[in-house]
Amino acid sequence: xxxxxxxxxxxxxxxxxxxxxxxxxxxxxxxxxxxxxxxxxxxxxxxxxxxxxxxxxxxxxxxxxxxxxxxxxxxxxxxxxxxxxxxxxxxxxxxxxxxxxxxxxxxxxxxxxxxxxxxxxxxxxxxxxxxxxxxxxxxxxxxxxxxxxxxxxxxxxxxxxxxxxxxxxxxxxxxxxxxxxxxxxxxxxxxxxxxxxxxxxxxxxx
Numbered sequence: 032x033x034x035x036x037x038x039x040x041x042x043x044x045x046x047x048x049x050x051x052x053x054x055x056x057x058x059x060x061x062x063x064x065x066x067x068x069x070x071x072x073x074x075x076x077x078x079x080x081x082x083x084x085x086x087x088x089x090x091x092x093x094x095x096x097x098x099x100x101x102x103x104x105x106x107x108x109x110x111x112x113x114x115x116x117x118x119x120x121x122x123x124x125x126x127x128x129x130x131x132x133x134x135x136x137x138x139x140x141x142x143x144x145x146x147x148x149x150x151x152x153x154x155x156x157x158x159x160x161x162x163x164x165x166x167x168x169x170x171x172x173x174x175x176x177x178x179x180x181x182x183x184x185x186x187x188x189x190x191x192x193x194x195x196x197x198x199x200x201x202x203x204x205x206x207x208x209x210x211x212x213x214x215x216x217x218x219x220x221x222x223x224x225x226x227x228x229x230x231x232x233x234x235x236x237x
Contacts, residue, residue, distance in 0.1 A: 032121060036132075041115055043139040048108045051101050058098055104140065111140040123147050 032040075114120040121130050125147040135141060 032118075037115060037120075040120065040135060040139050041112070043136070044108055044112050044115070047139060048105065048112075051105050051108070055098065055101050055105070058094060058101075107140040107142065111142070125150075 111120060114122075121132070121135060122128070123130055123144040124142045126144065128144055130141055130144045134145060
């Protein structure tokens, strides 16, 4: 790359850097907005439910995301400026081929050529809304086939067998309460036993 082109792209990088630095200063300046106090008209949010500040929190998170993006772009500009000094500017960091100058004129801090840019971020991945952490952190569903974990229910079953009594009549109730089963089937209150006994006698007399 000749000196004329180097000076041209150096000037473009300087202009881009000044734009981003000025924008970051405005976004981080309380007088220019960007702070949650500027979005809320409440004197105090102490007694408010978090849902009452949903809009304010969204705006704050949006600003934080924009600031992070601008800081990343600023880093790319500074890195491209160093590459320009070292004679590495305009070379794709992935394949080593030269980046099209028309592409650099539009975005002077690019690091990838058009082909590597498409390969690095496939279209189907761009349209995927799943978090990137899922590619690294295994979920419970992915490991469910590997085995069942030993949980609280298994712990109880492991020790409950020592509390079993051989030929315990309460086992016939079907509720699996064991020796603690003192309830009679079909009886809610003791007064119901009177009518039940009378019904049984009348049935036997028939």
